[in-house]
Amino acid sequence: MNEDLEFRPARPADTARILEIIRQAQAQMRALGSxxxxxxxxxxxxxDCDIARGWGYVFSKPAAETCGTADTKAATVGNSGTVIAYGAMLFDGEPAYEAIEGAWLTEGDYVVLHRLAVADGEKGRGVAAEFMRRVEAAARERGAGSFRVDTNFDNRYMLRLLERLGFAYCGKIHYESGERLAFEKPLGL
Structure with a gap:
């Protein structure tokens, strides 16, 4: 895992690359039967909404590490480097979490991470785990008491990651698109 990765707010200029990473993640999930x-x-x-509200965050590699392919050049914005991961970090709560079938471990302020995706070619290198550690650090800085996340029952990669990072299963939540498994990690501030 490269520690030189920059964790920064996403910008409108990052949108095309973020959508490419999302499409890659969708294709991987589809191939795995998720x-x-x-x-x-x-x-x-x-x-667009994430970026406008300040929720969207990216990991980018320093520009010096790019290979120079057409895709990489298109994904490089100025000196900010190549975007390799995206997620939406929310501190305003998640309305769906109010109606959990189960129980959260903590009360009070929490951070939520939605839409985490890592670019093909970067998967299996600890990028998602490091992204989540950076979200956790930001939550601690802001005084949030816990880190909450949800995922589909068949998202094996995310389920393993949550277990490795110390998240506990808390129950089920519902969106229009269906049921999700809900997890929480108290931050013990």
Whole structure:
């Protein structure tokens, strides 16, 4: 895992690359038989909203590490480097979490991570775990008491990652698109 990765707010200029990473994740999930993200979500409107609200975050590699392919050059914005991962970090709560079938471990302020996706070619290198560690650090800085996330029952990669990072299963939540498994990690501030 490269520690030189920059964790920064996403910018409108990152949108095309973010959508490319989302499409890659959707294709991987489809190939693995997962139903998550197979209904057009997340769409450009979701990413545009994330960026406008300050929720969207990216990991980018320093520009010096890029290979110079057409795709990489298109994904490089100025000196900011190549975007290799995306996620939406929310501190305003998640309305669907209010009606959990189960129980959260903590009360009070929490951070939520939605739409985490890592670019093909970067998977299996600890990028998603490091992204989540950076979200956790940001939550601690802001005084949030816990880190909450949800995923589909068949998202094996995310389920393993959550277990490795110390998240506990808390129950089920519902969106229009279906049921999700809900997890929480108390931050013990």
């Amino acid at each position: 139903r998550q993200w197979q209904d057009g979500y997340p769409a450009r409107e979701n990413i």
